[in-house]
Structures are given as C-alpha cells and as structure tokens.
Amino acid sequence: MKLRRFCAAFLLLAAMGVQAQVTLVKEGKPTSRICIEKGNEIDRQAADLLQDFVCRISGATLPIVSAPSPMKGDIVIGGGNTSGLTEDGFRLQTDKGSLYIGSGGDKGSIYGVVTLLEDYLGVAYYGANAYTLDKRSTITIPELKRAENPAFRYRQSQCYAMKEDPIYKLWFRFEEPKEVFAGGLWVHSFDKIMPSDIYGASHPEYYSFINGERRPGKASQWCLTNPEVFELVSHKIDSIFKANPGMNLISVSQNDGNHTNCTCPDCKALDELEGGPTGSLIHFLNKLAERFPDKEFSTLAYLYTMNPPKHVKPLPNVNIMLCDIDCKREVPLTDNASGQEFVKAMEGWSKISKNIFVWDYGINFDNFVSPFPNFPILQKNIQLFKEHNATMHFSQIGGSKGGDFPEMRAYMVSKLMWNPYLNTDSLMRAFMDGYYGAASPYIYQYEKLLEGGLLASRKDLWIYDSPVTHKDGMLNANCRKRYNEFFDQAEQAVSNDPVLLDRVRLSRLPLQYAELEIARAEGNHDVEEVKAKLALFKGRTAQYGIPTLNERNNTPADYCKLYTERYLPGRARNLAKGAKVIWLDEPSPKYKAMGEAALTDELLGGTAFVESWVGWEGKDGAFVLDLGKEVSFSSINSDFLHQLGQWVLLPKRVTYSVSSDNKTYRAFGEKSIPEDRSVEVKFVGVKCESPSPVTARYIKVEIEGVKTCPSWHYGVGYPAWFFLDEVTVR
Numbered sequence: 001m002k003l004r005r006f007c008a009a010f011l012l013l014a015a016m017g018v019q020a021q022v023t024l025v026k027e028g029k030p031t032s033r034i035c036i037e038k039g040n041e042i043d044r045q046a047a048d049l050l051q052d053f054v055c056r057i058s059g060a061t062l063p064i065v066s067a068p069s070p071m072k073g074d075i076v077i078g079g080g081n082t083s084g085l086t087e088d089g090f091r092l093q094t095d096k097g098s099l100y101i102g103s104g105g106d107k108g109s110i111y112g113v114v115t116l117l118e119d120y121l122g123v124a125y126y127g128a129n130a131y132t133l134d135k136r137s138t139i140t141i142p143e144l145k146r147a148e149n150p151a152f153r154y155r156q157s158q159c160y161a162m163k164e165d166p167i168y169k170l171w172f173r174f175e176e177p178k179e180v181f182a183g184g185l186w187v188h189s190f191d192k193i194m195p196s197d198i199y200g201a202s203h204p205e206y207y208s209f210i211n212g213e214r215r216p217g218k219a220s221q222w223c224l225t226n227p228e229v230f231e232l233v234s235h236k237i238d239s240i241f242k243a244n245p246g247m248n249l250i251s252v253s254q255n256d257g258n259h260t261n262c263t264c265p266d267c268k269a270l271d272e273l274e275g276g277p278t279g280s281l282i283h284f285l286n287k288l289a290e291r292f293p294d295k296e297f298s299t300l301a302y303l304y305t306m307n308p309p310k311h312v313k314p315l316p317n318v319n320i321m322l323c324d325i326d327c328k329r330e331v332p333l334t335d336n337a338s339g340q341e342f343v344k345a346m347e348g349w350s351k352i353s354k355n356i357f358v359w360d361y362g363i364n365f366d367n368f369v370s371p372f373p374n375f376p377i378l379q380k381n382i383q384l385f386k387e388h389n390a391t392m393h394f395s396q397i398g399g400s401k402g403g404d405f406p407e408m409r410a411y412m413v414s415k416l417m418w419n420p421y422l423n424t425d426s427l428m429r430a431f432m433d434g435y436y437g438a439a440s441p442y443i444y445q446y447e448k449l450l451e452g453g454l455l456a457s458r459k460d461l462w463i464y465d466s467p468v469t470h471k472d473g474m475l476n477a478n479c480r481k482r483y484n485e486f487f488d489q490a491e492q493a494v495s496n497d498p499v500l501l502d503r504v505r506l507s508r509l510p511l512q513y514a515e516l517e518i519a520r521a522e523g524n525h526d527v528e529e530v531k532a533k534l535a536l537f538k539g540r541t542a543q544y545g546i547p548t549l550n551e552r553n554n555t556p557a558d559y560c561k562l563y564t565e566r567y568l569p570g571r572a573r574n575l576a577k578g579a580k581v582i583w584l585d586e587p588s589p590k591y592k593a594m595g596e597a598a599l600t601d602e603l604l605g606g607t608a609f610v611e612s613w614v615g616w617e618g619k620d621g622a623f624v625l626d627l628g629k630e631v632s633f634s635s636i637n638s639d640f641l642h643q644l645g646q647w648v649l650l651p652k653r654v655t656y657s658v659s660s661d662n663k664t665y666r667a668f669g670e671k672s673i674p675e676d677r678s679v680e681v682k683f684v685g686v687k688c689e690s691p692s693p694v695t696a697r698y699i700k701v702e703i704e705g706v707k708t709c710p711s712w713h714y715g716v717g718y719p720a721w722f723f724l725d726e727v728t729v730r
C-alpha cells in the first residue's frame with residue numbers, strides 16, 4: 001500500500017514537472033513575445049539569439065518588444081529574481097505562465113538564453129556554424145527554476161571558430177582580454193607602459209641591471225625599486241585609465257623573458273629578503289594598488305616569478321596571473337614533479353591572495369598539428385585552480401584549425417570552466433556523437449588508445465614536444481597501425497556525408513603529420529609510401545585552409561616543400577657520412593654523445609630542437625670531422641636551426657678548413673650570417689664551395705656563436721644557444 005501511494009504521488013509530481021508553462025510557438029505560429037528593457041545591449045543580444053534560434057527550430061519569429069508590463073506567455077529577459085547571482089550568472093524561472101531570465105551582470109542573460117536553448121530546446125553547438133537542433137512546429141518550455149553561477153568570473157580560451165562564427169564565443173561563454181583589460185594591454189606590458197625605445201638611452205637606470213650592466217630592452221624588465229620608475233609608470237597608468245572610461249583592470253606585468261629581472265643592489269636586497277624576484281614585483285604592484293584603490297592591477301607570476309614572496313601579501317586589488325608553462329601534461333599537475341612544483345607555488349599564492357588568474361597550457365605549441373592526448377587531465381587541473389582561489393582562467397589551447405581536436409578541446413574546456421565538476425567522459429562522448437555522427441565510436445576509440453599509449457609509455461607530454469619523441473611510445477608503429485584503422489573506419493562510417501567526412505579528415509591530420517615526422521627522423525622508410533603520405537597531407541591541409549603547423553607561423557605548404565628538399569632521397573649523399581667527430585669546442589654535455597653520430601648521419605633535424613639537433617650554449621663551437629681517408633669534394637654545408645622562442649639563435653660566423661694530417665690546415669671558406677629577428681622557425685644552411693674539388697681527410701668546422709642573447713630577445717643578457725644538425729660534404 002505504502003509503495004503504491006508513493007508511486008501515485010511521484011507520478012503526479014512528474015506530470016506537473018513536464019506540464020508546459022510557456023508555449024513559445026504553436027504549430028508554426030509565434031505565441032509568445034521576448035521582452036527586454038530599452039537600452040540594455042547585452043539583453044538585446046540575448047533576445048536576438050533566442051529569436052534567431054526559435055526561428056531556426058520552428059520557422060516562427062517571436063517579436064522582441066520593450067514592454068514595461070509583461071503579459072502572460074512572455075519571455076522576460078533581464079527581469080525576475082537576481083538574488084544570489086554573480087557576474088555572468090543567470091536564473092531561469094517560470095512564473096504564472098511567463099519565463100524570466102535573470103542576470104547576475106555582464107553576459108548573464110545571454111548565457112541564460114544559451115542554457116535554455118541547449119537544455120530545453122534541443123540545440124547543441126560544436127564548432128564554427130556546426131550545431132544540431134530538433135526542428136519542430138510547437139515549442140513549449142516546462143516549469144523551470146534553475147540558477148547557475150560560473151566557477152570562474154572570467155573564462156578565456158582559443159578556437160579558430162571564434163573568428164569564423166560570431167555566435168561561437170557567446171555560446172561557449174568565452175571572454176577576450178580586450179573586454180576587460182584597459183588600453184589593449186594584455187600581459188608582458190612593461191615595455192608598452194614604459195618603452196625602452198623611448199627611455200632606454202637617456203635613462204638606462206630605469207631598466208634591469210643584468211650580469212654587470214643595465215640592459216634596457218623589450219625582454220628586460222624594470223628597476224622596480226627606482227622611485228622615478230614608479231612615478232613615471234603611475235602617470236602613464238592614470239592616463240590609460242582616463243582614456244578608457246569604464247575599464248577598471250590593467251595589466252602591469254613583466255616582459256617575456258626569463259631571469260631578466262633587475263639585480264641592482266636595492267632590487268637584490270629586497271628580493272633576497274622576500275626569497276626571490278617576486279618580492280620587488282609585489283612591493284611595486286602594491287604601491288600602484290594603493291595609489292589607485294578603485295582599480296585592479298594584474299601581474300604575471302610566470303617563470304622566474306612563479307613562486308610567491310615570503311612576507312609581502314598582494315593587496316586585494318592586485319591580481320596574480322599564475323602560469324604553469326613549465327609543467328608536463330601526461331598526468332594531472334598533482335602527479336608529476338614539474339606539476340608539484342607549480343602546485344606548491346599555487347598553494348603559497350592561495351594563502352595570501354583571493355584574486356588569482358590561472359594561465360594553463362594545453363597543446364603542443366611547436367606542433368599544433370600533432371596528437372596531444374591531455375584530455376584526461378583537464379578536469380582535475382581546472383578543479384585544482386578553482387579550489388585554490390582562481391577566479392579567472394585562461395586555458396591556452398592554440399585552437400588552430402587542423403590542430404589536435406581544437407573544436408572538442410574548446411568545447412570541453414568551456415564546459416569545465418563553467419562547471420569543473422561535470423563528467424568529462426560524458427562531455428567527450430556528447431561532443432563526438434554530435435560532431436562526428438556515425439564516426440564517433442571510432443574516433444573515441446582512437447583517442448582512448450592514444451591516452452592509454454601515452455600513460456603506458458611513461459613518457460612526458462610536453463608543450464614543446466616533437467611527435468618523434470613519442471615514436472617508441474604512444475606513436476609506435478603498432479599503435480599507428482591501429483590508429484589508422486580507426487580513422488579508416490571513421491571515414492567509412494560517414495562516407496556518404498561530406499560535412500562529417502571533412503570533420504573526420506580534418507581530425508586525422510595530426511596523426512598524418514606525426515607519421516611524416518617519424519618517417520623523417522627514422523630515415524629507413526619506403527620512399528614511395530612517404531611521398532604518397534606527403535602528397536595527401538599537402539592536399540588536405542590546402543583543401544581545409546590550415547594556416548600553420550605551430551605558434552611560429554610555419555605553413556603546411558612550406559613544410560611539405562622543405563620535406564621534399566630536405567628529407568626525401570634524390571639528393572646526393574653526404575661524403576662525410578659516419579665521419580668520426582673530434583671535439584675542439586664541445587657542445588653542451590647532453591648533446592655530446594648524440595652529436596657524434598647525428599652530425600653526419602644524413603638525417604636532418606626538424607622544427608623541434610628536441611630531436612637530432614646538437615646544441616652549444618653561450619659559447620663558440622669547433623670540431624674536426626675525420627673522413628677516415630682522403631676524399632675529394634667541393635662543398636661543405638652546415639645546417640643550423642633558427643628558433644627564437646627557444647633561445648636558439650643563428651651563429652655569427654662559420655669557418656671551414658681542411659687538412660690531410662690533422663696538423664696543418666688550409667682555409668676552405670668562411671661565411672658570416674646576418675642577424676634574424678623573425679619568430680618563424682627556419683633551417684639555415686651555411687655553405688662554402690670551392691671552384692675546383694679539393695682532397696683532404698680532415699675537415700675543421702669553427703662556429704662563432706652569438707653567445708649572449710641581445711637586448712631585443714627574450715633572453716637578454718643570458719646565454720644564447722645555437723643548434724647544428726648535419727655537416728654535408730659533397
């Protein structure tokens with residue numbers, strides 16, 4: 001009896017629950033109005049979005065009216081009960097036949113509409129103009145009483161879709177720095193606020209004292225204890241806020257360089273007292289925060305300033321932008337050494353600040369188009385940030401078209417930044433089912449096998465990896481074979497749907513790129529097979545308009561051209577192949593043993609310095625190649641890597657000389673290399689030729705390095721690297 005009564009009550013409640021409270025459209029005719037208050041731009045956008053999608057679903061256009069007294073059946077945007085809502089939060093509430101969408105401020109009403117469309121009107125959004133919806137002629141909304149606040153007041157991420165589709169950013173609830181940071185200043189703002197170009201020559205004392213001298217420059221920092229610097233900066237900040245009324249947040253943050261802080265006696269003393277260079281930084285920021293108490297100051301805790309100071313506490317209006325750039329990504333931050341170091345810093349900051357912005361990195365920046373299976377760690381990391389007082393979050397995932405699942409990455413990050421406690425596997429499946437349709441199970445299996453392969457390999461996952469690093473791990477030949485089978489099945493499953501087939505093929509590019517890279521590094525490949533794979537990759541990247549392979553703007557077309565020139569046989573062989581290397585001026589210890597084979601193995605390095613390249617740091621390099629016997633040749637070429645982001649600069653000069661006895665040398669040629677400030681990754685050959693062949697057994701290569709990073713470079717004042725792979729003798 002009891003059970004029966006319970007069931008009856010339950011059924012009654014369920015019936016009430018599904019009872020339509022508001023009917024928006026009945027048999028294709030609008031039966032509701034969207035009411036907004038005049039002059040509220042955000043509510044207007046929310047109304048437009050709702051009107052647009054109701055029309056896409058049903059064909060009916062709901063009128064938008066600025067009505068002071070809503071009628072029964074209306075949807076009232078911006079009205080109703082807003083208690084308990086925070087910035088961007090919303091409440092959906094039905095009352096007496098009307099629906100109220102309340103906002104906690106900023107874009108709350110838009111996000112309320114998005115939730116209404118997603119959860120009650122059957123719309124799902126995946127990428128640029130990529131969405132699904134249930135078409136129907138009658139739309140009703142059940143009784144609703146639901147309020148949500150975001151886990152982070154500011155949520156930033158990246159996806160190419162943001163540029164292609166204006167709805168995308170609203171739907172995924174992303175914000176952009178220009179919306180909140182005054183004056184267009186977005187990190188690394190020191191040199192924009194007090195430019196070294198303007199003050200450096202007349203006031204070198206305003207800038208960092210590094211390794212024996214003042215070094216004004218774009219990557220150097222300020223002398224933070226100099227009172228004139230404080231006054232000048234305050235004046236500039238005042239003028240920036242005056243020019244940007246309504247903006248309250250400004251970035252006053254170190255330039256992009258590591259260990260380029262000032263070490264003058266005053267700065268040094270303060271930093272020693274505080275246990276590191278964050279000391280003088282926070283003292284400086286607190287002074288600004290005191291002078292402008294109604295404004296907020298964001299500063300980076302990045303690289304050399306990652307750790308909190310010992311004594312000084314940031315004022316509440318100092319925002320700490322904490323970056324975990326150096327951490328590895330195969331497991332959550334709590335579970336490996338690099339992550340634990342960051343977690344320790346974050347715990348320290350969370351004890352002294354409630355105003356933390358976490359900048360997290362979630363893609364391979366040197367190889368966007370390369371598998372990066374970090375999905376299982378996203379949620380735990382975002383929860384960790386939330387639980388350590390982060391109120392703002394930037395998930396930097398590249399988002400470049402053709403990269404590793406940029407659409408799914410942004411989708412999952414967006415959902416988790418709103419609520420870090422959702423089920424991530426459900427999110428991934430929901431995305432894949434919606435975006436790939438019948439191909440979803442195969443792509444899901446691919447991703448899961450890749451994730452398992454990474455963990456089983458016990459290799460790190462690094463944001464500057466090369467796929468070659470994983471050639472014996474998650475990208476070993478057996479795994480690659482299975483991955484390709486999954487993608488073949490995925491393509492087959494959607495072969496009659498060109499839109500879905502394109503999505504599958506776009507998502508396959510990272511695997512195809514990884515295979516090309518591994519073939520290049522291994523060298524012993526079937527040339528015709530590699531040529532066919534290269535042609536396919538070239539065709540697909542052109543067809544889909546893939547802009548770049550990495551954050552240095554190297555295009556796929558250039559890559560394919562270089563690949564043919566550098567890595568595919570057809571070129572004359574290296575007469576120095578397998579030559580013995582006799583070091584005169586050795587490379588860095590970790591490259592020494594590897595260099596003895598790599599310099600003459602006929603395999604040329606790729607765009608990531610981590611494989612095959614031999615590096616010298618802060619010094620010149622010199623060695624002799626012993627060819628084993630007298631050989632006749634007419635050219636010597638040394639191939640160098642140019643990659644400024646990794647402090648890899650071209651050397652200044654290369655000198656070649658030759659000998660028959662390794663005692664008496666005669667000049668062969670020398671060449672100077674012009675300075676190159678371009679951020680693009682390049683390979684630069686330094687070649688000398690003799691008009692007629694010479695005969696010798698020994699070749700001496702002397703390389704004059706830049707040694708110290710110049711003032712325009714991130715590493716100003718610190719040792720510069722040069723990287724060499726392959727000396728080719730012909």
Ligand SMILES: [Zn+2]
Binds near residue numbers: 262263
């Ligand atoms: Zn100083």
